[in-house]
Amino acid sequence: MVDLFNKVADANGITRAPGLLQGDVVRSFEERGGPGGGEPAGRAGAERSSPGHLGRHHFYFDISAMERGEQMLKAEFRVFKLKRTRRSRRSEVQHFCKVEVYELLESENKPQKKHLIASRLLSLYGEGWEVFNVTQTVSKWVGNSSSNHGFWIRTTHVSKHGMEHDVVTFAKSQGAFQESRNALLILFTNSNKRRSHSFVPSAAKSEASHVSHDPAVESSSGSLSRRPRAASSPLAACHRRELYVDFHAIGWSGWIIHPSGYNAFYCRGSCLFPLGESLNATNHATVQSIVYTLKLSQDVSMPCCVPDELKSLNLLYFDDKQNVVLKNYKDMVATRCGCH
Template structure:
């Protein structure tokens, strides 16, 4: 065991990354043939069929009910929309995860008329959007924003529900929270990422959040006032209120964003992410998606799948770079490693990374069905 570990460590430390994978290279036609047979078995297995339906049961000439055609077309449209949304989300997540994040803290603006008391039913919180815009930059660089406020002196029988609103004039509802006596000296937080992104798009210099008491129709006045205070705006007007904001922590927005100097890289990464970069060309030797169209009738001899008539199944093939170069592959170490680990691979191989489902409309006897087969279409590959 110790020897095998030392051998593996030596392999991992050997050479640089310019060499190519030594995974066994297969004949392209053989790979295609095996892929087609694998798809045959895969479809039958996913449909829970022990064998393909007999030709006389195919119902090839049967008229397909309009409702089933509509269901099939709707399923295709839904998958198309999901792919578009998932691509956008994956691209954004890739960018957000790739770059280091910058943290900023923006305190509520000290306004002379901001002071409030427990008798108030609304607590306004103003923020300097110009300052945030200058620090964060483009709204697309903002990855998260959280509004935080410290609860003080709660005197609540059970719990008190508060609601957060955004904007001046006619505020819109964002979220609600419950405050109890156990909330004393604890932070009340709200996710305001989308709100702040929309504010950064506009050209306003200042915006406002409002914390309001929840009020039901016909409710008595028992809970018509705040039964707690918020640090930094507990009470006081004019200079007294400003002084409290300077000595105590007022509500603030904590942001996380991609550095502004990364914006050009962000744009270029977005452009690259939409390209079919994994698809092979005739000259490609490295790991990539190889095109493979399956015609159900010609390739599989099936007439019982009515729609689609075929699909782009694709497959992965190509070499993978690894830790040694062509000049020095430490052949003795590799031989020893393979001797102690005959079932393991000393280098990565080209395998599917992203797969998509395939909806089909098919017959079993004279019964028509629409089902979605998972993981049938290879969209991208990786070395693993």
């Protein structure tokens, strides 16, 4: 997830280029054992199954943290294939095994009821991540959570001694030292919200509730209209100013992984007539500034200095169930100011 963050954003979280991220939310679910008292998260290794199970291994992911209304774009099942220590005899020319990924249609105690999702040949002796597209299956789980019984993996190898089963082992939850190899389910989705109403996960809202507004800051903007002469100087004209948001200072460092803060910028200054090209004024703002300057109406105020162009920000954070999420938030950084 950190690698993906670095690909789509700079060190401050600002989006490098639109379209690099598929969707605006990437959710990472770690394999933590089966539902309803299934295999515990701390259990070491993918157990060797009985002969009747043909070496199939169970992986379950709790995806209940998905938000209502999210549009599924892509789902990837990622498992780490461990290196095989026992090598076949030199006379054997078949150095590949067949790996099949199934969706379990019932509980893990009934693996015979399953549906094949994907299969491929893998080297017996290689080690590394294997990625399977499981979009259709996970989309069904999102629509009906009770149908989620997890994945089942079966591996087979044909040699001169006959068919072998359970010839490959995939890493499962083994504690902190093995955490980077835990099986993952990665979901790429669209939140379908231009401005997310859940910018702060519920578990973190209380952390930021103590942050209060500074009355001095709130009242300072009103003083500009009472000093039209000073405001008309070039330095006081509408322009962009720095506004660094420190996530630790506002109580959000407990749930945001990266970045530690960012420069949001803000706009401040006067929009008195004449409005030059540098003020990016709308036609409406130009007319309003003339009416305000000539005092043709007591009810008309000076046009506002506001963000005229904004960029998105990428945050890597923990959701309420401690899953790692990468989300692209729209309109978070003011890149240009204008009179509106």
